[in-house]
Amino acid sequence: MKITKLTTYRIPPRWMLLKIETDEGIVGWGEPVIEGKARTVETAVHEFSQYLVGQDPRRINDLWQVMYRGGFYRGGAILMSAIAGIDQALWDIKGKALGVPVYELLGGLVRDRMKTYSWVGGDRPADVIDGIRKLREAGFDTFKMNGTEEFGIIESSAAVDAAVQRIAEIRDAFGNQIEFGIDFHGRVSAPMAKALLRELEPYRPLFVEEPVLAEQAEYYPRLAESTSIPLAAGERMFSRFEFKNVFQAGGINIVQPDLSHAGGITECVKIAGMAEAYDVALAPHCPLGPIALASCLHVDFVSYNAVLQEQSIGIHYNKGGEVLDYVLNKEDFKIENGYIKPLPKPGLGVEVDEQRVIEASRNAPDWTNPLWRHPDGSVAEW
Numbered sequence: 001m002k003i004t005k006l007t008t009y010r011i012p013p014r015w016m017l018l019k020i021e022t023d024e025g026i027v028g029w030g031e032p033v034i035e036g037k038a039r040t041v042e043t044a045v046h047e048f049s050q051y052l053v054g055q056d057p058r059r060i061n062d063l064w065q066v067m068y069r070g071g072f073y074r075g076g077a078i079l080m081s082a083i084a085g086i087d088q089a090l091w092d093i094k095g096k097a098l099g100v101p102v103y104e105l106l107g108g109l110v111r112d113r114m115k116t117y118s119w120v121g122g123d124r125p126a127d128v129i130d131g132i133r134k135l136r137e138a139g140f141d142t143f144k145m146n147g148t149e150e151f152g153i154i155e156s157s158a159a160v161d162a163a164v165q166r167i168a169e170i171r172d173a174f175g176n177q178i179e180f181g182i183d184f185h186g187r188v189s190a191p192m193a194k195a196l197l198r199e200l201e202p203y204r205p206l207f208v209e210e211p212v213l214a215e216q217a218e219y220y221p222r223l224a225e226s227t228s229i230p231l232a233a234g235e236r237m238f239s240r241f242e243f244k245n246v247f248q249a250g251g252i253n254i255v256q257p258d259l260s261h262a263g264g265i266t267e268c269v270k271i272a273g274m275a276e277a278y279d280v281a282l283a284p285h286c287p288l289g290p291i292a293l294a295s296c297l298h299v300d301f302v303s304y305n306a307v308l309q310e311q312s313i314g315i316h317y318n319k320g321g322e323v324l325d326y327v328l329n330k331e332d333f334k335i336e337n338g339y340i341k342p343l344p345k346p347g348l349g350v351e352v353d354e355q356r357v358i359e360a361s362r363n364a365p366d367w368t369n370p371l372w373r374h375p376d377g378s379v380a381e382w
């Protein structure tokens with residue numbers, strides 16, 4: 001079997017799908033994208049095609065190493081997202097060629113269903129109580145929200161109190177009938193993270209995510225010493241070589257590699273295994289589309305330490321497109337009481353509505369995240 005063609009489709013709301021065709025008519029789909037830099041990743045995908053066209057798509061490990069090492073420079077959000085989407089498509093082809101779901105190629109199921117969580121509130125956490133109420137009716141009992149709005153390097157006690165009050169109201173309203181993670185989203189600096197974690201301690205969130213920016217990873221162990229709240233990170237780490245340092249330094253209890261940013265299934269299965277060796281849980285990051293979610297699920301279903309899966313149905317980013325809009329086998333993505341079952345169809349298990357993708361790609365928006373500023377006019381972390 002030989003790879004014959006790579007085609008990319010940038011589609012609403014902010015995703016990109018990759019179609020890899022072969023000379024045997026088997027097609028694989030991937031989702032290589034960095035939110036806000038889709039065109040850059042698209043260029044990277046097509047630059048990688050020189051290593052791929054004419055090659056056997058079933059030699060995933062070799063093609064992965066060629067893409068990672070062959071161009072001298074490596075790593076980072078753009079190249080690892082391009083590799084991720086290509087890798088997903090190659091696994092899709094291999095599974096389809098053998099007539100089995102990808103998780104079968106990775107050793108089979110380690111669980112029968114996977115717990116998922118939903119986002120509530122938006123960029124500026126608001127109406128979270130109402131959001132939780134609505135999603136509980138849909139059977140969810142685990143949620144995530146942003147912890148703050150813009151947050152200064154040194155921030156007022158009033159801003160800290162506002163962030164804590166929001167969480168207190170959740171516990172007042174629902175007690176521990178629900179659980180929730182709080183995403184600091186990299187908005188909180190090291191000095192304030194310790195203070196905010198201290199004030200959040202009594203409300204026992206399930207985890208605090210990106211307590212500081214990934215480039216401040218040396219603070220993870222120090223922050224972990226100051227709190228009993230599990231700390232989570234990983235969406236802005238792009239290979240096992242980055243995660244290695246975090247595992248060795250300690251402090252992170254839940255790693256959240258993104259299957260469309262951290263090198264794909266081939267890389268994230270390795271990260272999951274490394275995490276297990278350090279007694280670290282896996283909760284793949286996925287605010288993206290159906291191929292990314294399917295790729296996460298295949299890793300979840302073969303990873304003993306997978307505990308939670310982010311899924312973006314209804315997430316505040318999905319303006320103009322929803323996760324299942326481009327999927328024909330919507331029934332396979334049914335979430336019951338917050339759990340999803342293994343995707344049964346061969347490959348990644350996503351039957352892509354190609355016509356819908358092509359139509360939607362005709363005028364895809366160039367989504368970018370908002371540029372936030374502090375009251376003094378300086379740039380604020382979004």
Ligand SMILES: O=C(O)[C@H](O)[C@@H](O)[C@@H](O)[C@H](O)CO
Binds near residue numbers: 183287
């Ligand atoms: O936890 C999450 O889903 C992420 O922090 C998410 O909000 C961001 O990755 C966003 O997609 C960036 O554009």
Ligand SMILES: [Mg+2]
Binds near residue numbers: 185
């Ligand atoms: Mg996050």
